[in-house]
Amino acid sequence: AMDPQQRILLQVVYEAIEDAGLRLEDLQQCRTGVYVGLMNNEYGSLIMRPSNIRNIDQFSSTGCATSVVANRISFSLNLTGPGFTVDTACSSSLVAFNIAFAHLQTGECEVAIVCAPNILLTGKEFHTACCRTGLLAQDGRCKCFDISGDGYGRGEGVAAVVIKQTKTALDDRDDIYAEVIACGMNNDGQTAIPMTAPSEVTQTALFQRVLQESGLSKDDIQYVEAHGTGT
Known part of the structure; x- marks a missing residue:
């Protein structure tokens, strides 16, 4: 009854912790957030179809709820920092990262695990909607x-990163892949019509x-990784 995205995230998050060289016991003893x-x-949508009504059990509600995804990780790994799921469509993972970055700055958490899945399971309803929307x-x-x-082409992937304050990571002698200098987000408002169009302004x-x-x-920027749809 559990969404495969939840199961794969559990595995990928654990791999990210291992790759960071961190001990789960240490994460359990500090404010570790999951974003x-x-x-x-x-x-x-697949599970709740009328044709699958007999397969719905006591675990279906938590297994399919998007609100549970982050808390499934926090519960399974016994992490007591903030934990929630962000849905801002295509920018969801970046917005989750931005919130985690801000929480590290304010001390809301000491370590942040940011992750995101995108698994194509039915390929029918949403794909049809995307086609008809152009x-x-x-x-x-x-x-x-x-x-x-x-337009863009749909793809699958699951990723997770572990982030800390730079000073904390240096003090802990962690392996550091990159440093985040600044992070931000905004909204288009009515600067682009229709609502789904990106705004260069x-x-x-x-x-x-x-x-x-x-x-x-x-002039300091040497590499740009951009979002395929431009939203």
Whole structure:
């Protein structure tokens, strides 16, 4: 009855903790938060179909609820910091990361685990909706920054990262892959019509604000990883 996304996240989060060289016992003794970005609940739609009514049991509600995903991890690993699921569609994982980053700054948590799954299970309802909305490319390929771009191609993946304050990570002699200098988010409001369209105005404003907070200039940026749909 459990959404496969929950099961895979449990495994990937544990692998992230191991990769970070951290002991679970230490995470259990401090404020370790779990921040999950999740937009797809295809398994819940599948389980709750009338044709599957006989398969619904006492575990189906927690097994399919998006609100449980983060808390499943916190419960299973006995972590007592903040734990919740964020759904802002395609930007869910980045927004979850932004919140975790802010919580580390304020002391709401001492260690943050940020993770996100995207597993395609039914391939019918949501895929059909994307097609009728004009979101998917005819050839299934993202053509970012190209005038011929006509949509994106759906894919699967599960990822997890463990983040700390830089000073804490250095004091603990942790293996550090990268340092986050600044992080931010905003909303388009009515600067783009329709609601699903990206706005270059607000995205530019966000880039400028985060660059200013970081103390960097645009000339310092050597690599950009962009979101395929541009939202």
